[in-house]
Amino acid sequence: xxxxxxxxxxxxxxxxxxxxxxxxxxxxxxxxxxxxxxxxxxxxxxxxxxxxxxxxxxxxxxxxxxxxxxxxxxxxxxxxxxxxxxxxxxxxxxxxxxxxxxxxxxxxxxxxxxxxxxxxxxxxxxxxxxxxxxxxxxxxxxxxxxxxxxxxxxxxxxxxxxxxxxxxxxxxxxxxxxxxxxxxxxxxxxxxxxxxxxxxxxxxxxxxxxxxxxxxxxxxxxxxxxxxxxxxxxxxxxxxxxxxxxxxxxxxxxxxxxxxxx
Amino acid sequence: xxxxxxxxxxxxxxxxxxxxxxxxxxxxxxxxxxxxxxxxxxxxxxxxxxxxxxxxxxxxxxxxxxxxxxxxxxxxxxxxxxxxxxxxxxxxxxxxxxxxxxxxxxxxxxxxxxxxxxxxxxxxxxxxxxxxxxxxxxxxxxxxxxxxxxxxxxxxxxxxxxxxxxxxxxxxxxxxxxxxxxxxxxxxxxxxxxxxxxxxxxxxxxxxxxxxxxxxxxxxxxxxxxxxxxxxxxxxxxxxxxxxxxxxxxxxxxxxxxxxxx
Numbered sequence: 468x469x470x471x472x473x474x475x476x477x478x479x480x481x482x483x484x485x486x487x488x489x490x491x492x493x494x495x496x497x498x499x500x501x502x503x504x505x506x507x508x509x510x511x512x513x514x515x516x517x518x519x520x521x522x523x524x525x526x527x528x529x530x531x532x533x534x535x536x537x538x539x540x541x542x543x544x545x546x547x548x549x550x551x552x553x554x555x556x557x558x559x560x561x562x563x564x565x566x567x568x569x570x571x572x573x574x575x576x577x578x579x580x581x582x583x584x585x586x587x588x589x590x591x592x593x594x595x596x597x598x599x600x601x602x603x604x605x606x607x608x609x610x611x612x613x614x615x616x617x618x619x620x621x622x623x624x625x626x627x628x629x630x631x632x633x634x635x636x637x638x639x640x641x642x643x644x645x646x647x648x649x650x651x652x653x654x655x656x657x658x659x660x661x662x663x664x665x666x667x668x669x670x671x672x673x674x675x676x677x678x679x680x681x682x683x684x685x686x687x688x689x690x691x692x693x694x695x696x697x698x699x700x701x702x703x704x705x706x707x708x709x710x711x712x713x714x715x716x717x718x719x720x721x722x723x724x725x726x727x728x729x
Numbered sequence: 730x731x732x733x734x735x736x737x738x739x740x741x742x743x744x745x746x747x748x749x750x751x752x753x754x755x756x757x758x759x760x761x762x763x764x765x766x767x768x769x770x771x772x773x774x775x776x777x778x779x780x781x782x783x784x785x786x787x788x789x790x791x792x793x794x795x796x797x798x799x800x801x802x803x804x805x806x807x808x809x810x811x812x813x814x815x816x817x818x819x820x821x822x823x824x825x826x827x828x829x830x831x832x833x834x835x836x837x838x839x840x841x842x843x844x845x846x847x848x849x850x851x852x853x854x855x856x857x858x859x860x861x862x863x864x865x866x867x868x869x870x871x872x873x874x875x876x877x878x879x880x881x882x883x884x885x886x887x888x889x890x891x892x893x894x895x896x897x898x899x900x901x902x903x904x905x906x907x908x909x910x911x912x913x914x915x916x917x918x919x920x921x922x923x924x925x926x927x928x929x930x931x932x933x934x935x936x937x938x939x940x941x942x943x944x945x946x947x948x949x950x951x952x953x954x955x956x957x958x959x960x961x962x963x964x965x966x967x968x969x970x971x972x973x974x975x976x977x978x979x980x981x982x983x984x985x986x987x988x989x990x991x
Contacts, residue, residue: 575983579975591986611910611978613875614987621988637944641906647899648873682899713841716873721837722991724853725876726883728984 468600468700469498470626474675474688476660479510480518482525486532492693493536499598501695503546504658504675505558505574505607505632512662512669513549513584516556523551530561530569537563543597545656547606547630549585558585560604560630562595570595570604575615578608594622600702607631610638610655613645614727620649621717625705629655633672639687647682650708650716652700659691680705730862730962731760732888736937736950738922741772742780744787748794754955755798761860763957765808766920766937767820767836767869767894774924774931775811775846778818785813792823792831799825805859807918809868809892811847820847822866822892824857832857832866837877840870856884862964869893872900872917875907876989882911883979887967891917895934901949909944912970912978914962921953942967 473492477485485508493501505511508529509522526548533544543564550559550571558574558581573588574581592615594603603624609615610629619627631638633655642653659673675688677698686696708715735754739747747770755763767773770791771784788810795806805826812821812833820836820843835850836843854877856865865886871877872891881889893900895917904915921935937950939960948958970977 575986576981577975579973582975587983588986592988608976611972612982613879613907613910614982614984614989617875618986618988621991637906637909640902641910644899644903644906645875648875648903710873711841713839713844714870719838720874720876721849722876722989724837724850724880725989726854726880727876727987727989729883 468500468598469697470500470502470654470700471496471498471695471697472654472656472675472677472686473501473503474657474659474673474692474694474696475504475507476658476693477508477510479512479662480522482508482522482529486529490532490536492695496542496695498542498697500543500602501545502628502654502656503630504656505547505560505630506549507546507630509549510662511632512664514664516584519549519556519584523549523556526551530563533563534567537565538567541565545604545628545630555586556584557588558606560606562602562604564597572604572606574606574609576608576612592618592622594619594624600700601625603627605629607633610641610645616645616649616651616653620651624651625702626652626654626700629653631655631657633657634669636672639674639676642676642678643682643684646678646680648716650680651705652680653678730762730860731959732762732764732916732962733758733760733957733959734916734918734937734939734948735763735765736919736921736935736954736956736958737766737769738920738955739770739772741774741924742784744770744784744791748791752794752798754957758804758957760804760959762805762864764890764916764918765892766918767809767822767892768811769808769892771811772924773894774926776926778846781811781818781846785811785818788813792825795825796829799827800829803827807866807890807892817848818846819850820868822868824864824866826859834866834868836868836871838870838874854880854884856881856886862962863887865889867891869895872903872907878907878911878913878915882913886913887964888914888916888962891915893917893919895919896931898934901936901938904938904940905944905946908940908942910978912942913967914942915940
């Protein structure tokens with residue numbers, strides 16, 4: 468399976484134009500799975516539910532456009548968006564399959580002021596098979612909790628599609644070790660550039676990255692710039708959990724001695 | 730609390746001489762806790778239970794010597810040793826307190842050929858308070874399973890005393906992120922140099938390291954050489970689990986969505 472990770476900078480609130488630009492960038496991609504950042508086409512720095520309300524009006528259009536793309540290209544697409552449900556908002560990512568099916572993941576671990584705007588995700592983690600590869604979804608700050616990627620690995624994920632709007636500098640380094648510990652591919656699609664409003668400014672860190680089950684960085688984007696980085700995913704590699712002749716990184720776990728339920 | 734992490738190279742099988750040398754190195758240390766590597770005074774590369782049997786005869790002497798040291802200096806001491814119990818061996822570390830009390834931790838996750846020689850640890854993880862600081866014990870390959878340090882953090886550890894004989898190059902980097910994710914001090918006492926027998930040779934990676942709850946490397950040893958690196962431990966720092974005004978790295982966990990018991 469050939470995947471593409473799209474590093475992208477949306478203009479805050481300009482959903483329609485952002486989707487147009489992203490479709491343009493993606494037009495020449497000929498792989499099987501395309502992964503975009505968190506809140507990929509709306510921007511991130513919202514001040515109020517009213518602002519979320521406005522941009523969420525473009526969700527249906529956005530999903531429809533990528534369903535067309537997915538169907539035409541026979542390529543799954545994953546991107547973050549501000550999902551509206553029962554008058555509330557989730558920081559979600561959606562996986563769109565070529566047959567039009569959609570699977571929504573709602574961010575489990577909200578970061579900082581997102582707690583003011585979004586509901587804590589209630590879907591939990593899941594894995595979806597596409598073209599023989601098990602794809603797990605996670606969003607940004609989920610990386611900070613090692614339980615997230617571990618859970619996805621235990622659910623059988625070959626690759627973790629990690630849509631992000633990172634502002635801290637740690638995730639790219641940490642993913643190397645998470646890949647090693649779980650023997651799984653991790654594809655972090657990060658945004659770059661800044662979001663500004665009257666009160667503040669947020670700077671996103673770029674350096675989108677794909678790591679292999681042995682912890683190698685197999686593709687990496689620069690700090691800035693719209694760019695698609697690509698890699699081949701071999702599920703036989705990610706399903707071989709042997710570290711050496713004696714150790715299997717999942718079978719050697721000792722859940723009886725973990726105290727993680729509190 | 731002032732701690733010392735002793736990077737040390739024992740001569741294989743020479744327990745008596747190794748303890749003598751380690752006591753000599755430690756003589757000028759004036760802190761509160763001294764942490765040694767895994768199998769600190771026996772070496773690591775054993776071929777058989779018979780060889781383990783021989784070196785384990787020095788366990789009682791070794792513990793007694795460090796009890797004397799601990800009592801005289803009012804300094805807790807932690808080191809790895811090949812514990813014998815009911816005719817079987819554990820890869821253990823012991824914490825010795827100035828009043829003579831000892832607490833034994835048996836390595837939960839055995840690495841590679843250790844599985845031929847040692848029983849899988851059955852003590853589980855625990856935390857011991859000394860001079861107001863909660864100290865958790867872990868040994869070498871335990872680091873590879875993020876559940877280990879997470880469990881210790883959830884048990885209230887301020888510092889993880891990580892006795893190691895590392896042969897892979899990943900742990901020192903990974904500990905930076907484990908410190909950040911758990912907001913805990915991690916002190917890895919590693920050995921350096923080689924163990925050799927007729928069949929093979931193992932090379933240990935040195936670079937013993939202490940990381941802070943914010944992921945800073947506050948002390949680091951070179952690749953080679955017997956050396957004590959020191960740092961001050963502030964339990965108020967490790968108990969403040971706030972990452973920012975909205976996030977607490979332990980309270981923000983969502984155990985309902987983790988699937989870690991399998």
